[in-house]
């Protein structure tokens with residue numbers, strides 16, 4: 001199979017779609033709408049009839065069924081158009097390093113930005129591939145324009161090959177995944193699929209269907225402020241209470257910097273401080289709700305111990321749910337995962353299944369009634385100026401999509 005991923009990818013990364021947390025509009029930035037309109041045009045050019053963009057910028061389209069069977073379910077493919085706010089995404093100048101020969105890749109606009117296969121096993125494994133990087137000053141945007149390109153190329157292939165029997169295939173391109181809002185306005189009912197696959201993963205063969213469960217916790221210390229010249233025996237400094245809490249956190253465990261695989265953590269990441277009142281914001285992560293609750297109970301116990309010696313001081317704790325492990329839902333739909341494994345194998349790859357130490361739009365979509373695991377799209381070093389992708393891996397992602405459409409048809413009546 002041959003796919004048009006590279007040509008599409010190069011066009012899509014030229015558009016600045018950096019998301020902006022500070023904006024309350026949807027999409028958060030106008031560049032995302034520019035790319036959405038390009039995708040509407042591209043889908044229309046492929047001959048799809050019902051291409052639509054809603055008022056929030058979500059683009060949906062349908063590849064009509066080609067099967068003669070009556071009970072083939074509708075499945076969907078989803079990718080996000082925005083890029084991380086952590087890195088500049090304007091004036092991306094992609095470079096295609098054809099038939100990669102294993103040398104260090106020095107990015108020309110900043111010679112200190114160097115991709116070294118000795119430090120990057122995934123790159124070393126892509127010998128002979130066409131590698132795409134940025135030029136050193138920006139991210140590349142493979143997260144997730146590699147996924148967008150893979151879906152578009154697969155749609156093009158399906159349209160050009162009506163002899164491939166498949167059911168109705170829905171595609172959706174979403175905004176603002178990187179700021180956690182990608183599922184906010186996703187109309188699951190209108191999408192109308194029994195399951196979907198996000199194309200937003202790493203190297204060839206990756207299949208992800210477990211994610212963190214996540215809560216946000218705010219611990220607010222109230223102290224007692226008075227003129228510091230006359231404060232003896234009276235002042236209780238809330239900044240010092242907060243510092244005491246941070247100090248009491250375990251040094252060797254339960255932090256992002258000391259955990260991996262299935263271990264969760266507590267992560268203080270913002271402190272809003274004054275003598276009178278200091279709020280510590282923490283991210284709580286685990287793969288089970290029981291694990292989250294245990295960590296939250298630990299924080300509460302430590303915080304109460306901090307204020308216990310001070311009758312004038314108090315502490316308030318607030319917990320808000322962020323997202324939940326999609327495994328809780330996907331376990332109920334083993335065929336969704338099994339079809340993905342089979343599609344990866346038919347592409348000539350071995351499925352690599354690892355828990356995501358984070359969340360994806362699929363975590364939220366799964367809980368909104370659309371079971372959605374995540375497939376590889378050749379995203380490497382994402383959110384970094386050393387971001388890169390492989391054209392061959394993008395093509396394998398597109399091929400996996402085509403196989404998935406076939407497999408769901410074969411398994412239906």
Ligand SMILES: [Zn+2]
Pocket residue numbers: 080143144177200
């Ligand atoms: Zn992504």
